[in-house]
Amino acid sequence: xxxxxxxxxxxxxxxxxxxxxxxxxxxxxxxxxxxxxxxxxxxxxxxxxxxxxxxxxxxxxxxxxxxxxxxxxxxxxxxxxxxxxxxxxxxxxxxxxxxxxxxxxxxxxxxxxxxxxxxxxxxxxxxxxxxxxxxxxxxxxxxxxxxxxxxxxxxxxxxxxxxxxxxxxxxxxxxxxxxxxxxxxxxxxxxxxxxxxxxxxxxxxxxxxxxxxxxxxxxxxxxxxxxxxxxxxxxxxxxxxxxxxxxxxxxxxxxxxxxxxxxxxxxxxxxxxxxxxxxxxxxxxxxxxxxxxxxxxxxxxxxxxxxxxxxxxxxxxxxxxxxxxxxxxxxxxxxx
Amino acid sequence: xxxxxxxxxxxxxxxxxxxxxxxxxxxxxxxxxxxxxxxxxxxxxxxxxxxxxxxxxxxxxxxxxxxxxxxxxxxxxxxxxxxxxxxxxxxxxxxxxxxxxxxxxxxxxxxxxxxxxxxxxxxxxxxxxxxxxxxxxxxxxxxxxxxxxxxxxxxxxxxxxxxxxxxxxxxxxxxxxxxxxxxxxxxxxxxxxxxxxxxxxxxxxxxxxxxxxxxxxxxxxxxxxxxxxxxxxxxxxxxxxxxxxxxxxxxxxxxxxxxxxxxxxxxxxxxxxxxxxxxxxxxxxxxxxxxxxxxxxxxxxxxxxxxxxxxxxxxxx
Numbered sequence: 287x288x289x290x291x292x293x294x295x296x297x298x299x300x301x302x303x304x305x306x307x308x309x310x311x312x313x314x315x316x317x318x319x320x321x322x323x324x325x326x327x328x329x330x331x332x333x334x335x336x337x338x339x340x341x342x343x344x345x346x347x348x349x350x351x352x353x354x355x356x357x358x359x360x361x362x363x364x365x366x367x368x369x370x371x372x373x374x375x376x377x378x379x380x381x382x383x384x385x386x387x388x389x390x391x392x393x394x395x396x397x398x399x400x401x402x403x404x405x406x407x408x409x410x411x412x413x414x415x416x417x418x419x420x421x422x423x424x425x426x427x428x429x430x431x432x433x434x435x436x437x438x439x440x441x442x443x444x445x446x447x448x449x450x451x452x453x454x455x456x457x458x459x460x461x462x463x464x465x466x467x468x469x470x471x472x473x474x475x476x477x478x479x480x481x482x483x484x485x486x487x488x489x490x491x492x493x494x495x496x497x498x499x500x501x502x503x504x505x506x507x508x509x510x511x512x513x514x515x516x517x518x519x520x521x522x523x524x525x526x527x528x529x530x531x532x533x534x535x536x537x538x539x540x541x542x543x544x545x546x547x548x549x550x551x552x553x554x555x556x557x558x559x560x561x562x563x564x565x566x567x568x569x570x571x572x573x574x575x576x577x578x579x580x581x582x583x584x585x586x587x588x589x590x591x592x593x594x595x596x597x598x599x600x601x602x603x604x605x606x607x608x609x610x611x612x613x614x615x616x617x618x619x620x621x622x
Numbered sequence: 623x624x625x626x627x628x629x630x631x632x633x634x635x636x637x638x639x640x641x642x643x644x645x646x647x648x649x650x651x652x653x654x655x656x657x658x659x660x661x662x663x664x665x666x667x668x669x670x671x672x673x674x675x676x677x678x679x680x681x682x683x684x685x686x687x688x689x690x691x692x693x694x695x696x697x698x699x700x701x702x703x704x705x706x707x708x709x710x711x712x713x714x715x716x717x718x719x720x721x722x723x724x725x726x727x728x729x730x731x732x733x734x735x736x737x738x739x740x741x742x743x744x745x746x747x748x749x750x751x752x753x754x755x756x757x758x759x760x761x762x763x764x765x766x767x768x769x770x771x772x773x774x775x776x777x778x779x780x781x782x783x784x785x786x787x788x789x790x791x792x793x794x795x796x797x798x799x800x801x802x803x804x805x806x807x808x809x810x811x812x813x814x815x816x817x818x819x820x821x822x823x824x825x826x827x828x829x830x831x832x833x834x835x836x837x838x839x840x841x842x843x844x845x846x847x848x849x850x851x852x853x854x855x856x857x858x859x860x861x862x863x864x865x866x867x868x869x870x871x872x873x874x875x876x877x878x879x880x881x882x883x884x885x886x887x888x889x890x891x892x893x894x895x896x897x898x899x900x901x902x903x904x905x906x907x908x909x910x911x912x913x914x915x916x917x918x919x920x921x922x923x924x925x926x927x928x929x930x931x932x933x934x935x936x937x938x939x
Contacts, residue, residue, distance in 0.1 A: 347844055378846035385844075390837040393855050395862075395933055405845045440934045456845070 294361050294496050295321040295344065295464055301355035302339050302348065311569050313339045315520040316356070319498070323463065326490065326497040328511035328528070330504065330543070334565050336520040337500045341466050344498065345377055361463055379409045382457040386469040388449035392441040399437030402456050409460045424455035428485060447478035451485065458489065465490075467499045471506055483509050504547060508532060516540050519566050519576035521592075526602030536604040536612065539577045575606070583608045627927050634923055641915040642694070645908055646687050677703075690908075699909035704901045709909035712894065717913060719789055720883070720890030723810055724875040731815030731875075732822060732868060739826025746831055754823060761820025767881035770813040774885070777809060784809050787887035810886040814879060818871040825867045829860040862933035869925030873918045 302314040314336045321327050329337040343354050346365060358365040361380050368376055385391035392401060402424065403417030412420075418437060425433030428451040441449060450470060457465060467486070471479040487510060490497055501507050507514055508528060515525035516539065524537040535541045542561040563580035566572055572579050574589040581588065585608065593605040606612070661670060674680045678689060693700065699709035738754035745751050778786035785806050833839065833856050842852050883892035891910055898907040 345844055347840055374846045374848055376846070377844055383841070383844040385837060385841055387837065391841040393838045393842070393859065394935060395858055396855070404847070404851075408846055408851070442935055 292322070293320045293359075294323045295319060295498065296359040297340075297344065297356065299356040300340065300343060300358065301353075302336070302343050303353040303355070304348075305351045306569060309569070310353070312571075313520055313568060314343065317517075317520075317522055319515070321464070321496045321498065323496050324490070324494045325513065326499055326511045328507035328514045329498060329500045329517055330502070330507050330514055331517035332502055332565060334568070335517040337502075337517045338468055339520075340517070341383075341468055341498060341500050344464075344466060345381055345383060346373060347383075375409070378405055378462070379460045380462060381464040381466060382460070382462040383466040383468065384450075384453050384457050384470045387473045388453040389441065389446065389473070391453060392449065394441055396440075397437070398439050398441060398444070398452050398456075402437075402452075402459050405456060405459045420459060421455065424458060425452070427458075427489070428452070428455045430455070446474055447481065450474060450478075450482055454482075454485065454489070458493065461493065463494075463496065465495045465497045467497060469501055470499075472501070472503070479506070480509075486510065504532075504543060516543070519571060520568065521576065521605065523577065523606070524602075524604040526598070530599060530602040534598065534602070536598045536602070536609055537577075537606050538581045538583055538608075538612065540604070541612075542580075583612060626930060630923055630926055634919055637919055638916060641919060642691060642912060643687070645912045645915060646690060647683075648908075648911065650683065694912070699912070700905035702898075702903055702906045704897075704903045704906070709905050712906060713891070713909050713913050716889060716891045716894040716910070719888065720892065721876065723807060723814065723883075723888060723890055724872070726807055726811040727814035727875055728818070728872055730811060731818035731871070734815070735819040735822030736826055736864070738819070738823040740830055742823065742827040743830025743834065751827075755827070758820040758823035758827075761816040762824070763820075764816065766813055766816055766879070767885050769816055770810070770882055770885040773809045773813055789889050810882055810888050813886075814875065814882050818868075818875060821871060822864070822867060826860060826864055829863055830856060833859045858932075862929045865928055865932065866925055869921055873921045876914075876917050876921070 297317060297319040300314055300317040300319070301312060303310040303312050317336075317340055319327065319340070329340060331337045339348070342348055344358060344360065344365065346354065346368075348354065354366060356366075360376075363372075363376065363380070365373075365376070392398065396404075399418050399421045400414075402421035403414050406412060406417035406420045407414060421437055422433055425436060430436050430448055430451050436444070436448070436452075444452065450473075453470075470486070471482050474482060483506065486497070489495065497510070499507070499510055511528045513526065514528050514531045515522045516531070516537065517523070518539050524531060524535070524540045531540065532544070535544050539561070542559075545559040546561060561580055566576050566579070572589070574587075574591050575581070575593050578584050578588040587607050593607045595603045595605055596609050597603050598609065661673060665673075671680070678686055681689070690700075697710060699713065701707065702709055702712055705712070735758070738758055742751040742754040742758075774786045777784045786809070789803065789806055839852060839855070842855055847855075880892040880896050882888070883890045884896050887893065891914060895907065895910050897903070898910060
């Protein structure tokens with residue numbers, strides 16, 4: 287493997303367990319991730335599927351009671367072995383994060399400019415004035431109007447879209463190599479969503495960022511991702527290049543997700559397709575394939591064992607025993 | 623900022639006016655004539671009328687109020703009926719004593735309250751949290767005059783370490799900052815600090831726990847901030863609310879505690895109020911209440927102004 291294609295993020299068999307009552311709940315069970323510099327991976331799934339937990343594990347942001355298993359390598363560092371001080375140096379410098387709701391992710395009683403300066407000072411040991419200068423550059427870069435004045439704003443004095451731009455500026459303050467985005471557009475208006483996505487794509491090209499983008503919105507994932515990984519009940523059930531997964535969804539869950547989108551115009555009497563049932567309780571997951579109880583193509587084998595990764599085409603895999611049978615069903619989306 | 627402070631100051635004026643009316647009327651609402659207490663039982667009606675005229679009690683209430691207010695503006699709160707000394711000097715001395723006691727109690731109560739609150743908030747559910755919570759709940763719920771008596775029994779009567787009553791040796795009427803006087807202030811100060819300590823510790827614990835569960839704390843960690851940096855942010859976020867509670871508590875403390883000052887015979891405003899009530903010493907009672915009430919008003923003003931500087935979300939103007 288040559289240096290240009292060496293992954294910058296590599297997680298193997300990642301597990302995250304949370305203490306709950308007397309036992310443990312496994313929120314993420316055996317996730318593999320691999321991301322090259324400049325690449326965007328969308329983690330797609332409904333709430334509770336473990337996508338945010340996976341994301342936070344990459345930064346070890348979980349409370350101490352949570353146990354992270356497997357291996358995480360980011361930019362050549364073994365993240366799970368980092369000492370507390372090395373971990374602090376890694377967070378915000380090598381990897382930084384954009385949160386879902388920038389209204390909650392900024393400290394409400396500090397000026398935005400100072401919060402950016404604080405980060406730069408922390409990682410580069412520069413003066414406050416120097417840090418604020420960086421803040422100004424970034425505010426200009428993310429196209430916040432009258433940036434000089436906005437640096438002195440408190441979070442509540444900005445609109446949601448502008449706050450998310452400021453959050454992106456903060457995340458990029460120390461030129462990270464990897465950006466983790468936790469549903470960064472979910473809390474925004476639809477028109478602002480597109481602006482933020484376009485900005486992120488533009489900045490990614492400029493900075494050569496690798497982005498892990500968590501979302502439950504397929505439209506957003508298609509807009510920004512090179513690759514998509516669909517998560518269900520703590521596992522990646524299907525992953526591949528964005529185009530492959532969308533054009534040729536192989537796992538029944540992915541098919542269900544795509545079918546539950548409104549395609550073009552929906553007739554007045556047509557009903558939107560919904561996946562029956564609800565996601566499993568992680569404290570008592572069903573045996574075998576977690577999607578089994580909701581799946582139309584369920585056979586007894588599905589409950590016996592967790593399905594292994596099956597290659598659909600090169601770089602496109604799905605965890606399902608019934609891929610062969612499903613593939614024979616002609617054009618599943620058109621048939622719906 | 624200055625404009626806001628001035629604006630708040632203007633708002634204070636009607637409050638102060640109301641306070642003065644309440645102070646004035648309060649005493650007149652109480653049953654019984656203030657003069658009967660000091661008049662001999664066999665005084666003739668003519669003598670009683672003469673005394674009333676001398677103290678101005680024969681005039682209509684609004685006139686009495688006007689005269690009283692006029693004198694108050696000139697720093698004259700009248701003379702104590704019981705001792706005959708000017709109320710201003712009596713109240714002044716008592717305020718001084720109460721201030722000293724309150725300052726020490728504040729230092730102890732706020733210091734330990736904040737400390738316990740932070741420890742409990744940071745280590746929620748731990749043994750430390752439960753210990754700190756126990757101490758603060760005891761502080762709030764144990765009657766402080768009872769606590770005072772227990773302190774006297776243990777540290778004065780049984781152990782003989784500290785004196786039980788007074789502000790200084792030989793019934794000293796004023797506290798002075800020397801070692802001998804310091805021994806006298808310890809017990810009342812600790813007793814007095816119990817309630818504010820409990821209240822502040824509970825408040826700070828709830829604040830810290832709430833702030834730590836907010837997403838921005840995780841965001842701070844996500845950008846590589848250490849625990850000390852996070853702590854500074856937590857303090858800054860907790861400060862406005864904690865300060866408001868502290869301001870109120872400081873007001874209560876400065877007002878002096880009738881119960882505690884009586885238990886320890888501490889010559890402060892609470893003790894003075896107690897004396898004035900039992901002796902039906904009207905001018906003294908009025909004067910003391912007025913001074914205390916104005917204290918509260920002034921303190922709230924300071925807290926209001928400080929809060930807006932600490933929490934930008936509170937609108938100015």
